[in-house]
Amino acid sequence: MPNHEPHDTVHVERRNTQIGDVAVMTIDFPPVNAGSMAMRAALLSAFAGLDMQGLAGVVLTGAGGNFVGGADLREFDAPAQEPHLPDVIAKMEACPVPVIAAIDGAALGGGYEVALGCDARVATVRCAVGLPEVTLGLIPGAGGTLRLSRLVGQARAIDLVSSGRRVKAQEALKLGMIDAIADGNLLEAAIAHLAGLGGDKRVLRDLPARPGSAPEVAAAEEEARRKARGALAVGEAIDAVKRAHTMPVAEALAAEREASLRLRRGPQSRALRHLFFAERAATKVPEGVEPVAIETVGIVGGGRMGQGIALAFAQAGLTVRLSERDADLLKAAMSALADAADELAERRRIASASDLVERIHPGELDDVADCDLVVEAIIEDMDAKKALFAQLDGIVRDDAILATNTSYLDIDEIARATKHPSRVAGLHFFNPANVMRLVEVIDAEATSPQVLASLLALSKRIRKLPVVARVGEGFIGNRVFAAYRQQAEFLIEEGALPWEVDAAMEGFGFAMGLFKVYDLAGLDIAWSRRKRLAPTRDPRARYVEIPDVLCEMGRFGRKTKAGWYDYASGKPVPDRQVEIIIADTAASKGITRRSFAADEIVSRIMAAIVNEAALLLGEGIAARASDVDVVLVNGYGFPKLKGGPLHWAANQPRAEIVAAVDEMARASGFGIEPAANLAAVLAESEAV
Template sequence: MSNEKNTDTVHVAHRTAATGEIAVLTIDFPPVNAGSTAMRTALMGALEGLEPARLAGVILTGAGGNFVGGADIREFDAPAVPPHLPDIIAKIEALPVPVVAAMEGAALGGGYELALGCDARVAGPRAVVGLPETTLGLIPGSGGGVRVSRLVGEVRAIELVTSGRRVKSAEALELGMIDAIAEGDVVEAAIAHLEKMDGQKRILRELPARPGERQAVEAAKAAALKKGRGSLAVAEAIEAVRQAQTLPVGEALAAERETSLRIRRGPQSRALRHLFFAERAATKLPEGVEPGRVETVGIVGGGRMGQGIALAFAQAGLTVRIAERDATFLATAMKALETAAQDLAARGRIASAAALMERLLPGELGAVADCDLVVEAIIEDMEAKKALFGQLDQILSDDAILATNTSYLDIDEIAAATKLPGRVAGLHFFNPANVMRLVEVIDAEATTGKVLATLVALAKRIRKLPVVAKVGEGFIGNRVFAAYRRQAEFLIEEGALPWEIDAAIEDFGFAMGFFKVYDLAGLDIAWARRQRLAPTRDPKARYVEIPDVLCEMERFGRKTGSGWYDYASGKPVPDPKTEEVIAKEMARKGIEPRTFTADEIISRIMAAIVNEAALLLGEGIAARASDVDIVLVNGYGFPKLKGGPLHWAAAQPREAFLESVAAMADASGHGIEPAANLEAVLKEAEDL
């Protein structure tokens, strides 16, 4: 007979306490006790099987280190199936004895709503609670907004529900979201709390509403809407919290439920759920390969990117050795890191600046000899990188991993400069590296499976989003961004002004207009790349000289006070000098300017982005369409409410979109044609 414990059930046990018999219901649906139809059915069955007349109370808890980690997102596109969570909560509220939620780990979304349906909530010290539904384009659908507002008040409820943030137990206790923190076993603490309740129930829906002061409510609403950037869920969540203060509680609960069910099948929710599953697919480790352990990381290069990478690893608790040949430059880098650490501490992001700096150790190249991983972050020059990798190859152990942070260069060529090319890969961070979530993990031709698995696991450990790509000019993100840049420059040369293009794409939902991004990064960076590629450029291909002219004028962007825009005021302002450069170049080429509508601009830009994505998928640079989506959303400001460029494109009328791609290619000239696999890629994206 097997001794294995049954799972996918709700275990019912009975305990004898000072006040009488207590039923302990344990939800056991690995791995996170998600609120699936099966889980709800089992929980309702367990509740219906209780004999309340024999009980002094009930403890509701979860197995496996979690209470309930939220709803089963895979069921969201299907019709809701009974028993519904509101029915279970109503059953708990109707019990004549108090019910205490004993929460370890995650009590999120429907899990926290379940806890709110109980008469009290006791959490472990590492528990997190919250209502993250808006991050998936939803609002709480089982009374979460109504009940939490009765605990924390209208103003705080607006912030909690619209942000979807996860609240640690200490703050949750302070806010009133939970009633106690367990010092030891959470079930034992919940039983002790139950005994103090003396048989009295505390049903949250019966508590009075807690409307906020009007000015504070309006400020909270404005802040939430600004942060939500057009999120329907945020607007609806605000309305649900407002109704919780103004409607009879039964009507408020019904309205919240109706809204949740209505918007969960809307385009924004589908887009955000697409990104959720895309991230899970991208971060899955290669099968059959065990990742290695990394504890000490070397960073070669103390510039801004190297500093950011160093901070990312140090904040995750790893020891970081920073190597620079120039002692003065190294001292400058360490001073900048110290300032950054102090800023992080002042903002509450880290406990101690001094503790962080103890993990950041400066030195010469030899100082990285004992590192498990070395990340190169020097100038974007092939010969310099090959020379450095040759040196590192000599001083590191054979088990150490060598990674380059190159944005564009051929990693296979870099790896060939070492005696063990299998340990070489790309680890392309985005600037600022300690802030941006995205990391492209580049699987070079010789990279071993173990190295790849180690880097993916390590990226997850430091709370980054790793996306695996193959070697190719610009990998995934910069390859698509180059096509986006090229098309924007074509539009400039045809008569659209930079600020008109920026306005159109910002209205579409991009975080920042292209030319503002260009100025922020520095026009000289792309100029250097264009100069590097000039010898191999197809002379028949269309080339826009306007950015080169701006660079020759030393208009490199924000850092020089002018680029596409003028920054004399500290903010981007349309610049007549830029218009003069554009007009002269158009006249030199004999181009007659035309006007563009915002829709025409978006049509050209999106056609270029999607077509380039199809090309790189056809070349195997990216493994799946959804990888392209999460790279563009997390690294390049593509609006997440649209789910990424391929998810968006797949939802457009097919023939009309294919026509827009053909029109874009025709306007772009020699060398740009619709991708042969475009329809297949759109079909793949449609099926995701």
């Protein structure tokens, strides 16, 4: 590719080779060569302007370490604009000489469809190819389902298109998604592959269909539909692949295009695209602030959360120093970490269990002295945390960052226990910390911009999704979750049963009902918080004692084989004893219980979630409505296909949402009021 400017074009360089002239076309649209209208127009123009005299072939490649990183999603809310990608690919296929895709980096979505429009595909070992459109509620719209199925067969195409997974070079070669992996210079390898074709074209749309065996196709379809969880695009993707083997090519391509554009206008794709942009906005490091390098991390507390945090850092290649107050506890933590590493290796999530464990060094508190960052993961007790931070203040370097993993406590108060509160922030991981993608980065009152930027950059380095929150009880996620839980408890006191609430919310799309989540986390965790807050609770506020009664009975959830559900069989089973406790407690308060329909349960709980989200936005705990959506989807099982609670609410009739919030507040009693900024928050979410 030419070294000169400008960008935002397709460079064409004619090279003389032993087989004749080869046109090297380089797509140069920084930063990722997204398939925008401008890029499509430039590519079409480059092929239209080819001088065919003495031309042996074309090599199509990309600048900047990517072939084509996918479509430009910013264009998706407008009508599709010419030139359309199918027309560009048709022009490529009509080229009278072979066209080789030379793929470095990503060739995804429309980018891989461009590669499929070439006669062959040669890639570097670092390439990633695939059709991930279903992850955005779409299907390929430029012939991807038909051309891919010609390469890999019908059953395999169903798997690849319906899962949307990215395929790395070696697997892609094995499956036939690429034709060769370059050993050395990519362009030289592509030209050598071109020479091997002897001038012959291999247009994928003209190859015969590969329908495969009926049992294999049926199994692939069944598995894809099982995993779909309501995603309309999965069914459409399966149908498109099947049409590629039963319809004339032109009709199959037209049907694929129609389905792709129809899905693009639909609510699921809009919701998923909203989350795509929301995640990028949430993770953006503040401009003009240079993060500090973090290579060694100390973790104080070797319980389940501390172990998960240690694994998360070690898996990213950082050095970890793990401290516990007791030698036996530290030994038990290291044993558990070794078991976890073995399991990760067995599941092929890591290359070597021993290498991972060797990055985690057990020791005493003084051993964190050389760490760039120390993360506290001890018990959720303010006095204990303040004492630890005061102690750490005298151990670590002056430029080290101190972070607390607290779920609820006031980080400003913790920071004031140190001499340098500007280096203190929150780093709230979700359990299990090495698995859950979300992390709340808490910007405390005195936290410096550099500390905040450093924690955001570090979170992305360990492949987490960071969202910034300010200090407030429960921050973003647990604050909203507490409102959800409180409303669910009001409902069971009024007449619903825990399993009815769970069924209603799972029917709405939640990954797991609240009471099952409650049991999974352990009822004793929320019980501790309720006891901590009891002295400041307004006696006029409505309070549901049922969870306390269960805890007093030792019913803490799965770990005690009894909570809201019975777990004697290992699975959650509705428990008659819980029904009796609920009925007796409600009767003692003079509450006349009644039945609730599923839609009424959903309305009440969603009203509580949306209202609480508006309240915390008004208090400045979250910076953007979209941040709330990101947290609830990635940390609390809110249905991705609905885009988060505020995106969902903004797309409902406004009067219905306002009425639902008013009814929720009326039914909840003292202390629950409709947020004054609700209309503004919904308007902001709708605009986004």
